[in-house]
Amino acid sequence: MRSILCRSLLLAGLGFFTFSAQAQTTAKTDSINIRKIYDEALLRGQSYENLRQLTGQIGARLSGSPQAEQAVQWGKVTMEKLGLDRVYLQEVMVPHWVRGPKEKGQIRSTKGKGVDVALCALGGSVGTGGKMRAQVVEVKSWAELAALPAEKVKGKFVFYNRAFEDQLIEPGQAYGKAVDQRGRGAIEAAKRGAVGALVRSMTSAKDNFPHTGAMRYDEKVTKVPGAALSTLAADQLSALLKADPTLTFELEMACETLPEVKSYNVVGEIKGTKYPDEIITVGGHLDSWDLGQGAHDDGTGCVQSMEVLRLLKATGLRPERTVRAVLFMNEENGVRGGNKYAELAKAAAEKHLAAIESDGGGFTPRGFNVEAPAATVARVREWSPLLAPYHVDEINAGHAGTDIEPLKDQAKALIGFDGDSQRYFDLHHTAADTFDKVHRRELELGGAGMAALVYLLSKYGL
Numbered sequence: 001m002r003s004i005l006c007r008s009l010l011l012a013g014l015g016f017f018t019f020s021a022q023a024q025t026t027a028k029t030d031s032i033n034i035r036k037i038y039d040e041a042l043l044r045g046q047s048y049e050n051l052r053q054l055t056g057q058i059g060a061r062l063s064g065s066p067q068a069e070q071a072v073q074w075g076k077v078t079m080e081k082l083g084l085d086r087v088y089l090q091e092v093m094v095p096h097w098v099r100g101p102k103e104k105g106q107i108r109s110t111k112g113k114g115v116d117v118a119l120c121a122l123g124g125s126v127g128t129g130g131k132m133r134a135q136v137v138e139v140k141s142w143a144e145l146a147a148l149p150a151e152k153v154k155g156k157f158v159f160y161n162r163a164f165e166d167q168l169i170e171p172g173q174a175y176g177k178a179v180d181q182r183g184r185g186a187i188e189a190a191k192r193g194a195v196g197a198l199v200r201s202m203t204s205a206k207d208n209f210p211h212t213g214a215m216r217y218d219e220k221v222t223k224v225p226g227a228a229l230s231t232l233a234a235d236q237l238s239a240l241l242k243a244d245p246t247l248t249f250e251l252e253m254a255c256e257t258l259p260e261v262k263s264y265n266v267v268g269e270i271k272g273t274k275y276p277d278e279i280i281t282v283g284g285h286l287d288s289w290d291l292g293q294g295a296h297d298d299g300t301g302c303v304q305s306m307e308v309l310r311l312l313k314a315t316g317l318r319p320e321r322t323v324r325a326v327l328f329m330n331e332e333n334g335v336r337g338g339n340k341y342a343e344l345a346k347a348a349a350e351k352h353l354a355a356i357e358s359d360g361g362g363f364t365p366r367g368f369n370v371e372a373p374a375a376t377v378a379r380v381r382e383w384s385p386l387l388a389p390y391h392v393d394e395i396n397a398g399h400a401g402t403d404i405e406p407l408k409d410q411a412k413a414l415i416g417f418d419g420d421s422q423r424y425f426d427l428h429h430t431a432a433d434t435f436d437k438v439h440r441r442e443l444e445l446g447g448a449g450m451a452a453l454v455y456l457l458s459k460y461g462l
Contacts, residue, residue: 030386030459034452036315038390041448046310048440050078050303051362055293055435062290063330064096064261071286072264075302075327079268082310086271089264092340094330096261097124099290100254103227107237108133108248115240117233118208121255122182122199122215122226123289123333132225133250134195138241145188154193157249159241160185161234164204164425171425172360175202179213186226187218196251197226200234205426208232212289212429214333225253263329265337270309272321272458279322280457281341281355281411282308282450285331285403292433296424299435300362300443302327304417307447308454319458321353328403331359335402342406352411354457356450357401361427362443363419367394368453372413376462380413383456392449394418412462417450 041047054074061068072089079087105119121127137152138159139145145158160181164174178200185197201211208230215226229237240247266286272278284301288294305325312319328337345352356368367387370377377397387393400414408414419442427433 027386030456033315033317033455034386036317037311037451037455038448040311040314041307041444041451042441044314045307045444045447047303047307047443047447048438050306051295051299051438051443052435054299054303055295059293060290061286061288061294062097063094063263063287063333064258065290068263068287068329072266072329075266075286079266079306079309079325082268082306082313084268084270084309086269088267090267090340090344091262091264092329092336093260094263094336095334096258097333098256098258100127100256104252105227105229106250107240108250109240109244110246114250115236117236118210118230119227119233120210120212120291121253122228123212124215124217124257125186125226125253125255126223127255128196128225128251128253131250131252132195133248135246136198136237136241136249138238142188145192148192150193156194157196157198157251158185158189158192158194159198159237161200161238163200166204171204171421174204175425178202182213182228183216186215186224187221190222190224194224196224198249199226199228201228201231203231203425203428206231209430209432212291225251227251227253265329265341266327268306268309268325270312270319270323272323273318274320276322278351278353278461279324280319280353280454281324281326281404281407282454283326283328283403284358285329285337286327287330287332289332289429291429291431293435295433295435295438296361296427297429297433298331298359300438300446301358304358304362304443304447304450308451311448311451312455317455319454321458321461323454323458331403335406338403339406342410345407345410350410352407353462354413354415355400355404355407355411356415356417356453357404358417358446358450359401359403360417360419360421361424362438362446363421363423364442365390365392365446365449366418366420367392367396369396369398369400369416369418370413371398371400371408376413379462380415383453386456387449387452390445390449390452392452415453417446419446
């Protein structure tokens with residue numbers, strides 16, 4: 001009996017040793033392959049030059065614009081040059097809002113002296129039909145607006161001046177706590193009889209770059225114009241209101257919404273060698289707001305997603321599962337592209353293993369946010385040691401991205417690329433979001449990190 005027991009223990013020990021040795025060999029292979037990805041990205045990466053073309057030759061790409069159509073063709077041609085297994089377009093109807101001539105805003109005191117301020121129309125706003133002049137009431141919360149007597153609001157501009165909570169470490173959290181005043185500010189102002197909404201720009205930066213962004217209307221409520229003031233302009237208006245509560249504000253905007261336009265998502269694909277029916281989607285949004293060049297938002301996400309496919313091909317790491325790069329159209333003011341992609345995927349009964357989105361700028365990589373059950377988040381976190389040498393190993397539960405959100409019931413995990421966001425909202429939706437603000441090395445590191453995760457997902461699944 002004793003000899004049988006000893007033999008059993010010996011065999012068990014040998015089995016454990018064999019398993020451990022295999023695990024070490026596999027980990028070493030993965031480490032070598034990820035190093036290959038990073039070497040290719042840092043020595044021969046194409047993300048930066050692709051971004052230079054997209055922003056320099058085309059520029060801003062608001063949905064429905066000629067520039068958005070040019071970007072679709074650029075994306076298709078650029079991916080075709082990679083020699084992928086398939087490149088194709090997905091038709092989608094998108095909104096077509098135009099800003100018109102540069103907006104004008106002026107604070108006018110009761111003495112008649114005017115002070116010009118930096119502002120811009122919010123995306124989707126109606127125009128003013130010429131010059132609109134009215135008194136202003138400042139609020140910092142919905143409760144404060146609700147508590148005002150009707151005569152304090154009717155016929156005036158409601159000025160929403162709730163600033164970012166700068167004590168929050170993640171600027172995205174501050175954005176989330178402030179952006180509701182941009183989204184529904186015009187609706188709530190109109191309900192109280194106001195003639196328009198003025199909103200503090202969504203940033204903690206103190207400058208004269210107004211931030212545009214999507215706003216909403218309720219078809220049951222009168223549509224009034226909505227404009228964003230730069231943070232310096234907002235501070236100035238607030239200070240002058242305290243000195244002169246009866247001052248007026250003059251606003252002139254000629255923006256309008258035109259009939260919808262046909263556009264496209266751009267899709268490039270490498271077929272999986274073992275599990276071609278399982279799909280890993282990686283993407284960014286091709287459209288942008290119209291004030292800058294749409295560099296960080298979201299040209300960087302687009303070129304990083306295309307680079308994932310190029311890196312897999314260039315390193316010879318043929319994925320075991322099918323990998324798609326998707327340049328989504330219309331994230332900024334409708335999410336039509338994301339919804340269409342999910343709709344077509346469901347109609348085709350596709351099996352999505354995971355969807356990864358890069359839409360937080362091309363800044364220094366930190367890791368990934370995972371929207372999935374806790375066990376799946378833990379599974380992705382097991383790869384942190386392989387990602388740690390590249391400082392992209394922070395794996396946390398959290399929001400993944402707007403364009404992939406419609407895939408929530410179809411994919412096992414939604415994953416958002418997470419870069420350092422401290423400067424993102426200085427540029428977000430402004431004329432300052434230009435190519436020169438993107439750092440080549442940071443951008444290429446981000447694409448490599450995404451490719452490394454795609455490599456692991458493709459090899460091991462979830």
